[in-house]
Amino acid sequence: MKKRHIVIIILLVVGVILLSSSTYIINEDQVAVIKQFGLIKTTIINTKDYDLVKQNLIDNNKEDVKIIREKGLHFKIPFIQNVEKYDAKYLTYKSRTEKINTKDSRFLDIQIYAQYRIIDPVKFNESVISESGANYVMDQRLYPVVIQSGNRLVFNEFFQSEVLESNITEKLDQLNKKLMEDFGLYVTDVGVNRRTFPTDNIASIESKMSKQIEKESEKLIAEGDSAYQKAKASTDRQRKELIASAIEKAAVTKAEADAEAIKIYQESLNKDLEFYKFIQRMDIYKNLKDTTIFLDKNNDLLEYVNGYQ
Incomplete structure (x- = not known):
């Protein structure tokens, strides 16, 4: 009886191991590749990325890889197939600080950022493998493009976000095509998150600004x-x-x-001329009061005086 119980327990343990080895779960924010004897046989991707991934597999001669768009519970051959999962969310890249020599021969320290996703896990598995490897790819591919774009701008344009980002975006389509083909990555946003003056240039900049x-x-x-x-x-x-x-x-x-x-x-x-003459005479009389004058007998003034005696 005890032997029978032991056998049942062993069978249950084996069954659990086989079941756990033959199933796996892919979350909505994950993508994955399923390998068999080291070769990628299947990839699980986001539904919206299907056309991009399919074309990328064709371009890289991987048409035989099966594409699955459904997330959730899946089955695999235990001990023969293994699953490698990757984060499908937006990942952030931050560059090292770089000194830019602007078009008008002025210096500026900048640091860039980028938002990117793993779209084709097959190519990513073959060429990059890890998120740290993806950052290295950004250092080698994205970073030089931004720096070269920056060198063609004048100093003031670095503080006009629309000018700088427009200049970078023009090259983003071509860059994404190569990133997808070579690494399975896709950049959605690029920008400059830090602009500082080099320490040794501060005095010169302050002098120029003062002038x-x-x-x-x-x-x-x-x-x-x-x-x-x-x-x-x-x-x-x-x-x-x-x-x-x-x-x-x-x-x-x-x-x-x-x-x-x-x-x-x-x-x-x-x-009334006569009345006027009368008024004139009255003014004369008024002015003659308490006054002694000597007049010739033929003086016209005497006519006024004699006429009103």
Whole structure:
């Protein structure tokens, strides 16, 4: 009876081992290759990458490799086939810091980044094998492209993200074609995440910036002075025009008033000349008060005096 129990336990253990050796699970964020006697027979990929992987296998003479797009539980031949899995999520590459000599002969330290994925696990397994190997590939293939693109830009363009990224993106399609064909990798995003001035250039840069600021300041001051002089000249001209216009209007008004006064005066004389003479005599009498004068008997003034004695 004990022997029978031992046999059953042994059979169960063997069954568990065989079952675990004949099944494997591929998660949604994984891709894999299944090898038989060291040769890749099957690959499990993301559904959306099927066309790219299929074409890449053809280009690399691997048409006989079976492509599986379903993730989850799968079966294999135990002890004969083995599975190698890779991360299918976006991986991040960060470069070492590199000194750039810009088109206008200025220096800048930059560090780039890239987002990439393992799309064809067959080619990746044959040429790269690990994520650290993928970073090495980026150092050798992607990094020089960015540096060469940077050398064709002027200093200020490094701080205009759209200019730099546009310059890099132009070469990305051609670069991805080679990365897929040679390593099964695909870059989706590239950029510069750090721009710093080389330590030995800081003093020179500060001097150039100071001179540039001084030059801009002088330009703005000159423009301000010019604008002030123009505004002042315009204001003075307007003031003189207003004064001249006011003087002209005042002169016209005074002339009109004088003319009107003379007209009224003349009309008054024409209406009652005798009354005017009477008023004149009264003014004379007023002025003669407490005054002694000597007049000739024929003086016209005596006529006014004698006429009103």
